[in-house]
Amino acid sequence: MRPQLVIVGAGPRGTGLLERIAANAAELYAGQGFDIHLVDPHPPGAGRIWRAAQSPLLWMNSHAEDVTMFTDESVQMSGPVREGPTLHEWAGLDGRTFADRQIQGRYLRHVYDRALADLPDGVTVHHHTRRAVRVSGPREGRQQVWLEGRPRPLLADLVVLALGHLDAELDPEQAGLAAYAETHGLVHLPPDFTADSDLSALRPGEPVLVRGFGLAFVDLMVLLTEGRGGRYDGDTYVPSGREPVLYVGSRRGVPYHSKIGYDWTGERPPLPRFFGPGEVAELLARPWGSPRSSEAESGGGFDFRRDVWPLVEKELGFAHYHRLFTVHPGRTTVAWPDFEEKYAAAEGEAELRALVAAAVPDPADRLDLAALDRPLDGVRYGSHEEFQEGLRAYVEGDLSRRHDPEYSPDLAVFLGLLSVYGQLVRLGNIGSWWHGFFSYLASGPPGPRLRQLLALSRAGVLRFVGAGMSVAAEDGVFRASADTVPGFVVEARALVEARLPEPTVGRARDTLLRDLQTDGAAETPDGLLRVDPTDGRILDAGGRPHPRRFALGPFTDGRTPGAFTRPRTGGPAFRQNDATARAALTFLHDLAGRTAARSASTQ
Numbered sequence: 001m002r003p004q005l006v007i008v009g010a011g012p013r014g015t016g017l018l019e020r021i022a023a024n025a026a027e028l029y030a031g032q033g034f035d036i037h038l039v040d041p042h043p044p045g046a047g048r049i050w051r052a053a054q055s056p057l058l059w060m061n062s063h064a065e066d067v068t069m070f071t072d073e074s075v076q077m078s079g080p081v082r083e084g085p086t087l088h089e090w091a092g093l094d095g096r097t098f099a100d101r102q103i104q105g106r107y108l109r110h111v112y113d114r115a116l117a118d119l120p121d122g123v124t125v126h127h128h129t130r131r132a133v134r135v136s137g138p139r140e141g142r143q144q145v146w147l148e149g150r151p152r153p154l155l156a157d158l159v160v161l162a163l164g165h166l167d168a169e170l171d172p173e174q175a176g177l178a179a180y181a182e183t184h185g186l187v188h189l190p191p192d193f194t195a196d197s198d199l200s201a202l203r204p205g206e207p208v209l210v211r212g213f214g215l216a217f218v219d220l221m222v223l224l225t226e227g228r229g230g231r232y233d234g235d236t237y238v239p240s241g242r243e244p245v246l247y248v249g250s251r252r253g254v255p256y257h258s259k260i261g262y263d264w265t266g267e268r269p270p271l272p273r274f275f276g277p278g279e280v281a282e283l284l285a286r287p288w289g290s291p292r293s294s295e296a297e298s299g300g301g302f303d304f305r306r307d308v309w310p311l312v313e314k315e316l317g318f319a320h321y322h323r324l325f326t327v328h329p330g331r332t333t334v335a336w337p338d339f340e341e342k343y344a345a346a347e348g349e350a351e352l353r354a355l356v357a358a359a360v361p362d363p364a365d366r367l368d369l370a371a372l373d374r375p376l377d378g379v380r381y382g383s384h385e386e387f388q389e390g391l392r393a394y395v396e397g398d399l400s401r402r403h404d405p406e407y408s409p410d411l412a413v414f415l416g417l418l419s420v421y422g423q424l425v426r427l428g429n430i431g432s433w434w435h436g437f438f439s440y441l442a443s444g445p446p447g448p449r450l451r452q453l454l455a456l457s458r459a460g461v462l463r464f465v466g467a468g469m470s471v472a473a474e475d476g477v478f479r480a481s482a483d484t485v486p487g488f489v490v491e492a493r494a495l496v497e498a499r500l501p502e503p504t505v506g507r508a509r510d511t512l513l514r515d516l517q518t519d520g521a522a523e524t525p526d527g528l529l530r531v532d533p534t535d536g537r538i539l540d541a542g543g544r545p546h547p548r549r550f551a552l553g554p555f556t557d558g559r560t561p562g563a564f565t566r567p568r569t570g571g572p573a574f575r576q577n578d579a580t581a582r583a584a585l586t587f588l589h590d591l592a593g594r595t596a597a598r599s600a601s602t603q
Contacts, residue, residue: 001595003034003588006145006154008132008512009162010040011047012563013553015112016069016573017162018125020581022118023071024079028585031592033122037154039132039147045112046105047164049563054195056100057222059446061215062259064088065095066566067104069111074568077578084114086567098446128154133511135159135549136519143548157591158584160536161551165193167509168501177495180473187494188478191501194219202494204228204242209480209490211469212498213250218445218453220498221246225456237455246462247490248498249482253376253467254394255453256444260411261403269322269412271419274344275315280426283307304430310349312420312434313369317352318343319416320367323409324360334359367413373437376467376484384463384488391464392457399450415569417442421561422572428533429524429557432502443562463490471495503555505529513555521546528557535583536576547587550580 007014018036042048060067070084071077087107088095116125130147137143137156144153170178174190181188187201187208194216202208202224210217226232229240286301302308321343325336332339339359346352360366375394381387401407417438424430456462466484473479477491504527505513517523522530522539529551530539536552537545553559558576565571 003031003157003591003595004037004142004155005034005158005160005584005588006037006039006132006143006156007160007162008039008145009047009164009553010038010044010112010127011042011049011162011164012045012069012108013164013573013577014038014040014047014160014162015045015108015115016577017160017552017581019069019082019111019115019118020079020574020577021123021585022115022120023082024578024581024585025120025123027080028582029120029123029589029592031122031589031596033120033124034588034592036123036125037128037145037156038125039128039130039145039154041129041131043105043109044127045109047108049164049193050101050105050108052102052105054101055223055227056102057226058101058195058219059098059449060087060101060104061443061445062098062562062564062566063095064091064093064097064099067099067107067564068567069108069564071571071574071578072568075571075574075578077575079578079582082118084111098448131510134515135512136515137548139547141548157548158587159549160580160584161512161538161549162553163510163513163555164553165500166503166513166555167192168504169507169509171502171507174497177471177473177478181495184476185493186476186478189494189496191216191497191499193500194223194498197496199223202244202496204244206244206494207490207492208244208246208494208496209465209471209478209492210246210248210496210498211250211471211480212496213248213252213255214439214499215256215443215445216500217248217255217498218449220496221453221456221462222449225452225461230461232452232455235451235455237452237459237461239459239461243461244494245460246456247465247480247492248462249465249467249469249480251468252374252440253465253469253482253484254391255450256440257372257442258399258402258444258447258450260414261447262405262408262411264408264411264415265405266327268415269319271315271319271416272423273315273318275311275420275423277423277426279311280423283427302427304434308424308427308430312424314352315420316369316413316416317356317367319412319419320409321356321360323412324365327408328365328406331362331365332359333361365409367409372441374467379467379484381466381485384485387466387485387488388457388464392454395450395454399447403447414442418561418566418569422570422575425558425560425572425576426533429526429528429530431524432526435559435561438561465490502526503528503559505555508555516549524557528559529555531556531558533558534579536580537583550584552576552580 064087067087071081134146143156143159146153178188228242283302466482468483478495479491481489505517520540522541532545536550538549560573
C-alpha cells in the first residue's frame with residue numbers, strides 16, 4: 001500500500017504546500033513513492049479566487065514586483081530555498097503594474113506545473129474536481145476523505161486542509177436583514193467574494209447602501225461603474241447611466257490607506273528590535289493562569305492589549321523613527337544614536353510621547369497609530385455635502401503622502417508591520433483586531449483605485465456616509481446614518497455588505513469544517529480553527545495536535561498577512577508551508593518504513 005496524502009484545496013496555499021513538498025522530498029522521503037490527492041472543484045494553482053472566469057477589470061492589490069510564490073534567503077525555514085520568478089518577471093510586466101487577477105491565475109498555474117515537474121519519480125498527483133465534504137477516521141489510523149457525489153472515500157494517511165477563504169452561514173444580524181429584505185421586496189447582499197455576487201438586482205440610478213470600505217468595496221465599485229460601461233477621462237468619470245448611486249460607510253468611515261507608490265532606498269530598519277523571537281518565547285512561556293482579555297484577544301497566558309500591543313507599538317515606532325532620523329535628519333532635533341538610546345529605555349506611553357515631541361517638531365512626522373486607525377474619531381461635519389468635500393480632501397492627502405518619498409518613514413512602518421506579523425503568527429490566537437488593523441494600514445487599494453473613487457465622488461455616483469455607520473431596517477426600507485454627520489439619514493431599497501465572510505468554523509457552509517468542530521477540533525473565541533504553530537496540526541480542546549490532520553490558511557489561528565508574499569520579507573506563509581511539508585514527509589517516510597518492515601517479516 002503506497003502512502004496517501006490528501007490536500008483539500010488546490011489554490012495558492014495548496015500549491016505553495018506542493019512546492020515545498022517537492023523541495024524537501026529528496027532529503028526526507030526515500031521510499032518507493034506516494035500519492036498526493038488534490039481535492040478542489042476549481043483549477044489547480046488559481047483555485048476559486050484567482051480563476052480565469054472573472055472580470056478582467058479586477059486587479060491584484062499589489063505591484064507585480066511584490067508578488068512571489070517562491071522562497072528566498074530571507075525565509076527562516078529548515079527546507080531548501082528554491083528561487084523562482086516574481087509575477088512581473090514571469091509575465092514580462094512593469095514591476096509597478098497592478099496586474100489583473102486573470103494574469104495572476106496564470107502565474108499560479110505556472111507555479112503548480114513547476115511543482116509537479118519538481119516532484120521526485122514515484123510521487124504521483126491526482127486532481128479530484130469535487131468538493132470534500134467530510135473527514136473521518138481514528139486519530140491513530142487512516143483517514144477517510146469523503147467527496148461530493150462519490151460513494152466511497154479517499155483513504156489518506158495524512159490530510160491537509162488548505163481551503164482558503166470560506167463561504168459562511170449568515171450571523172443573526174445578517175439573517176434578520178435578509179428576512180426583512182425578503183418580506184419587503186428589498187435587496188440584501190450579505191458578505192461574499194464580490195466577483196461571485198449577483199449584482200444585477202442593483203438598479204441604475206437608485207441608491208444602494210454599502211457597509212464596508214475595504215478591498216471588497218473597491219471590487220464592487222469597479223463592477224458597478226466600469227463594469228456597466230462607464231469610463232474615465234483623466235480625473236473625470238463619464239457615466240454610462242447604468243450605475244446605481246453608492247452610499248458607503250464603515251466603522252472607520254474612510255477607505256483603507258493607499259498602497260505606497262515609491263521604492264525603498266538605503267538601509268532598512270534593523271528588525272526585529274523590540275518584538276522578536278525572544279519576546280515571543282517569553283510570552284508563550286507564561287502560565288495559563290494570567291488574567292484573560294474580555295475582548296477574547298488573548299492566547300496562552302498573555303493578554304494581547306496589555307502584553308503584546310505595547311511591544312508591537314514600540315517596534316513600529318522604532319521602524320518609523322529609524323528611517324526619519326537616518327534619512328531625514330533635518331526634521332529632527334537630536335542625533336539618532338541619542339534618540340535610539342532614550343527610546344529603548346523609555347517605558348510607558350506618556351514617556352515615549354514626551355520623548356518624541358521633544359525630538360520631532362512636526363506632528364506630521366510623528367507616528368500616531370491611534371489617529372491612523374480611526375481618523376474620524378470625534379470629527380463632526382455640519383452637513384452631508386460638507387463631509388463629501390472633507391473626505392475627498394482626506395483621500396487626496398493620503399494619496400499625496402503615500403506617493404511622496406519625503407514621507408518614507410511610512411514605508412518603514414510597512415516593513416515593521418510585516419516583521420511584526422511574522423512574529424504574531426508564532427503566538428497563535430491573538431484575536432481578530434490585529435488582522436483588520438494590518439489590512440487597513442498595509443493592504444489597502446492601489447493608488448489609481450482611490451483616484452477613481454475621487455472621480456466617482458465628484459460625479460455623484462459615490463457618496464460618503466461616515467464613521468460608525470449603522471443600518472436600520474424599518475418602514476419597509478433600509479436606513480443608514482453615521483456619527484460623522486449628526487442628523488443625516490439616507491434610505492434605500494438595497495443594502496450590500498462589502499466584505500468577506502468572517503472565517504468562523506462554526507458558521508462555515510463547508511460541512512467538512514463544521515464536522516471537524518463536532519469531532520472535537522478546537523476553536524479560538526473568534527471561531528478560528530486552532531492549529532499547532534510549529535507545523536499546522538489541528539489541535540483539540542485539550543491542546544493535543546492531531547497526528548494525521550493539518551490545516552493552513554485564513555480560517556486558522558495561524559493565518560498570515562495578505563494573499564501573497566513580498567520578496568525578501570521573510571514570508572511566514574512560506575515558513576508554515578515548509579514546516580507542514582517536512583512534517584508530512586517525515587511521517588510518510590516513517591510509515592513507509594514500518595510498512596516495508598512488516599511486509600518483510602511476513603515473508
